[in-house]
Amino acid sequence: MKESFGHSAPPAPAALAAKVRTLAPSMTRSMQRVAEAVAGDPAGCSALTVTGLAELTGTSEATVVRTARLLGYPGYRDLRLALAGLAAQQESGQSPAVTADIAVDDSLADVVAKLAYDEQQTLADTAAGLDTAQLAACVDALAGARRIDIYGIGASGLVAQDLAQKLLRIGLIAHAHADPHLAVTNAVQLRPRDVAIAITHSGTTGDVIEPLRTAFERGAITIAVTGRPDGAVSQYADHLLTTSTARESELRPAAMSSRTSQLLVVDCLFVGVAQRTYETAAPALSASYEALAHRHDPRSGRR
Amino acid sequence: MKESFGHSAPPAPAALAAKVRTLAPSMTRSMQRVAEAVAGDPAGCSALTVTGLAELTGTSEATVVRTARLLGYPGYRDLRLALAGLAAQQESGQSPAVTADIAVDDSLADVVAKLAYDEQQTLADTAAGLDTAQLAACVDALAGARRIDIYGIGASGLVAQDLAQKLLRIGLIAHAHADPHLAVTNAVQLRPRDVAIAITHSGTTGDVIEPLRTAFERGAITIAVTGRPDGAVSQYADHLLTTSTARESELRPAAMSSRTSQLLVVDCLFVGVAQRTYETAAPALSASYEALAHRHDPRSGRR
DNA sequence: CCGGACCCTGAAAATACCTTTCAGAGGTGA
């Protein structure tokens, strides 16, 4: 008889509310109460045991199990699993507020979610906007450079250091300059085929433009990593790598997303160069890894 | 003892794969097998009973339960529920799966796509795995600190500097120490209510643990930002902020994704503190912005 | 108005599943 309802029904994935409505008329009163509770608060019900749900709905365990059967599951256990899935789904769906700006009174959880979302967005934008032809040219230049100078100030200075660290690790001679004067005096030493990289989000940081200009005039290959390809820095750059510019606000300084973007570009450069010079890069990488091993206490962390 | 690891960890909703990676190193062999199976096929495992999963992984029920506990759930039942939720989520999410590792002969476009995807993943994992209660405690501590010392070496050193730069911008007295000796000698000066932060991916970097330990013994509030919450650094940390651990490979050193993760945590700390101290932070932020304005050439960049 | 059949319902027994305990195996350091 009523077996015909549940017949070929596979364990419903998400269309549970609909199923409840469809089947409700064929349910007895107490079963309807159970179905209602389940459809109304999947998350809450998924946390309950059979006994709990029975008490909540003022029915018995047997009724709960019968309801689960009617909805197409082998038993309550499986209904509960489906409920948990449903709860997770609609929870992941409900995060539209993430796009809003960070407010002073946002909860920390909101802050975390928004920051993560924004940085993800920045990454996607940067990847989409990156000119692989330019990137390839830069990788070529770096792979063949006798010496690499990198200029960055403030937040971009850290990115410059990061790149320098990475390149050093694969055996290239790279140096990050934070001091503008030293940067210029060093830039004078550059020769053709050497590479100079300027990192500046605004594209207008004089302290970074100057050394790049010097390098440019000395005939070195110059690269600018900037969020403003129309900025002053570009006129001395043989190659341009554009970083994306996300919106900023009082609580979210530009330094934050520009840094993310710059780091992705820098990582791409690094991996590109590592690929190109794999023969020498791979041993160099493992060597630096080995060298560091003894600086870590092997006893900590089981196994 | 080991209770302290899972301390305030709430039943993670979706950050399971990340949690597995984070905790895997501290697991025993058989537990790793279980964790692997769970992370590899959440949907499939959610359909299995303890006994089933034990058989599948060639272990015992006890081991399965132990693994579930380690992952932060009260028992297997709850892990299974979470698994069902995860399965439902990723079924609806339809992850595009650029999951392949970076190869030597990948095109640059592939490299860019893979790096961007991985870093996005890292961000999501980190955000999901971040303990907001711990974060709140850290924000509190920072907001009320007389002085803040930050320790980081190598790649983590740049993150330490980044945090110091940011905190300085909102009027806090923060200093990043890269020199282990100076770090220790400075740590001696710390007093209760001051804050010391150690940043280390491995959780075992002696040069960073030592100053934190000194600070801890001087009664300062200590914070560890680490990818290995079971590492040696944790024993001297009042608060733990866990960064996510992405898989690494020859062409993708651990430093890369750990840095992304650490930076997100650092940003969250910063924004949290800025919110808390908005009255003083906001003017400080705009002041530093103004002060920098004249360092940029206003003529460059059209418009 | 009464009696009988049918089905809904929950209590309790039966089972399946999950958790805990315990002792042996395997490895590690002295």
Next chain:
DNA sequence: TCACCTCTGAAAGGTATTTTCAGGGTCCGG
């Protein structure tokens, strides 16, 4: 080599779920 410690699975112990069963209600026909 031995003592010690940790990991591991078998089996006991406890919950949760499922099944069974009988009481009570309702509806229909007489």
